[in-house]
Amino acid sequence: MSDNSEKKGSNDCNEFAKCLQYLHLMLDNEATEEQEIYLKNHIHKCMVCFEQYEVEKQIRELLRSKLTNQKVPADLAQAIRNKVFQSA
C-alpha cells in the first residue's frame, strides 16, 4: 500500500496522517469524543480530509451493503477508492 506518492501536490494536509487515524477510529466507532470533535472541526476547514472522510465513508457503506458477513480483500477497497477519486 504505497499509493501516496502520486497523490501529492495541490491538496496537502500537514495533519493528514493524524486525521486519517481519527477518521478510521470514528468510522469504527472507536474514537473518543475528543477525537471526534477534533476531526469534525478539522474536515470543516480542510478539503483534503473532508474528501478523504467522504471516500472512506462511502467505501464502508458500500462494503457493508454488498458484502455483509464477508471478508473484503484489500485490493477491492483500493479499487473502489481509486474509482471515487477519479470521479471526484
Ligand SMILES: [Zn+2]
Ligand atoms: Zn486535513
